[in-house]
Amino acid sequence: METITITADLDALAKISAFITEAAERCGLDERATWQVQLAVDEAATNVIQHAYDQENPGDITLGWFCEENRFVITLRDRGRQFDPESVPPPDINSPLEERQVGGLGLYLITRLMDEARFDFRPQEGNVLTMVKYLSMSPRDDVVVMPISGRVDAVTAPQLNKAVHEQISSGTRFMLLDLSDVTFLSSSGLRALLLIRKELMTLGGELRLAGLQPQVHEVFALTGFTQVFAIHTTAEEARASFGLGRA
Amino acid sequence: MEISHRPMNRVDLLEVVGRVDAATATKLKQQIDALFEEGRYRIVLDMAGLEYVSSPGLRVLIEARKRAREWKITDLEGGDIRIANLPPKIKEVFDLTGFTSLFEMYGDTIEAVGSF
Numbered sequence: 001m002e003t004i005t006i007t008a009d010l011d012a013l014a015k016i017s018a019f020i021t022e023a024a025e026r027c028g029l030d031e032r033a034t035w036q037v038q039l040a041v042d043e044a045a046t047n048v049i050q051h052a053y054d055q056e057n058p059g060d061i062t063l064g065w066f067c068e069e070n071r072f073v074i075t076l077r078d079r080g081r082q083f084d085p086e087s088v089p090p091p092d093i094n095s096p097l098e099e100r101q102v103g104g105l106g107l108y109l110i111t112r113l114m115d116e117a118r119f120d121f122r123p124q125e126g127n128v129l130t131m132v133k134y135l136s137m138s139p140r141d142d143v144v145v146m147p148i149s150g151r152v153d154a155v156t157a158p159q160l161n162k163a164v165h166e167q168i169s170s171g172t173r174f175m176l177l178d179l180s181d182v183t184f185l186s187s188s189g190l191r192a193l194l195l196i197r198k199e200l201m202t203l204g205g206e207l208r209l210a211g212l213q214p215q216v217h218e219v220f221a222l223t224g225f226t227q228v229f230a231i232h233t234t235a236e237e238a239r240a241s242f243g244l245g246r247a
Numbered sequence: 248m249e250i251s252h253r254p255m256n257r258v259d260l261l262e263v264v265g266r267v268d269a270a271t272a273t274k275l276k277q278q279i280d281a282l283f284e285e286g287r288y289r290i291v292l293d294m295a296g297l298e299y300v301s302s303p304g305l306r307v308l309i310e311a312r313k314r315a316r317e318w319k320i321t322d323l324e325g326g327d328i329r330i331a332n333l334p335p336k337i338k339e340v341f342d343l344t345g346f347t348s349l350f351e352m353y354g355d356t357i358e359a360v361g362s363f
Contacts, residue, residue, distance in 0.1 A: 039301060094345055
């Protein structure tokens with residue numbers, strides 16, 4: 001974890017913003033997510049500066065961050081007064097101007113802008129705020145879609161195998177088999193699909209299936225292979241899932 | 248944050264550039280309060296160059312609009328704080344916090360100034 005410790009005064013806000021902006025960019029957040037994190041961290045730091053310490057005699061604030069897989073995690077620590085988020089009433093964001101109160105907006109923004117926010121108080125460490133932003137990943141653009149039609153059985157499985165292997169030898173690793181027009185799948189066909197899946201996974205790729213007709217889906221269900229394969233209702237949905245989860 | 252002030256006949260145009268956070272919100276408040284003290288309650292905030300606003304800045308805006316609207320010439324004519332050129336990411340903060348419905352907003356400063 002990379003950290004920075006600075007005196008919790010108003011001058012710290014610009015430094016904290018620069019530190020967290022660079023972190024977010026290194027972590028691969030897009031512009032909008034980076035800006036949302038900036039605002040959430042700024043609100044959290046403002047709370048510490050204005051409420052945790054006496055402003056005449058501020059203590060330190062320590063900001064840390066790390067990324068793991070698809071999460072950008074930020075911690076904010078201070079040794080000031082204990083902060084209890086339950087003590088802050090939620091803002092009424094629908095009241096008219098005359099009645100509008102602005103308290104509680106900072107905490108509200110933190111929870112709205114971040115995917116997770118947890119406030120802990122530990123006597124040894126003080127206040128620890130942990131905030132998480134999920135990285136939105138974009139689907140892969142190197143997916144090859146192969147429409148299959150007719151029967152997939154002992155007779156036709158070698159043909160399927162051959163077509164798939166031509167793709168693999170030309171560098172394809174992410175493959176979507178669109179089975180919308182497959183009318184029949186035998187155990188030999190299923191076995192061929194399993195081998196293709198295994199091979200692509202060994203090569204660091206993925207196989208996804210889409211558009212199974214009911215009688216084909218039943219073969220997967222009966223053999224328990226619905227749990228093994230990544231099966232999607234439509235080719236569009238399958239396509240958008242590559243690189244984003246269980247395959 | 249930088250504020251530039253352009254006085255016009257009936258309206259004052261304040262162009263707010265940069266970051267409005269807890270450290271700079273006071274400066275914005277002082278600038279608006281100074282206009283109020285001169286008896287000038289019709290203000291357009293040009294936010295085209297606003298990069299950032301956090302809750303202390305929102306607080307200044309809401310309190311300023313409340314005060315401006317207390318000043319009335321007739322029932323139909325009086326003070327207000329109106330906004331021009333709200334950038335999309337600031338609009339997102341306004342939407343999240345319910346501020347969008349609290350302010351009159353205009354696509355450009357001419358329209359905003361002309362609305363008074």
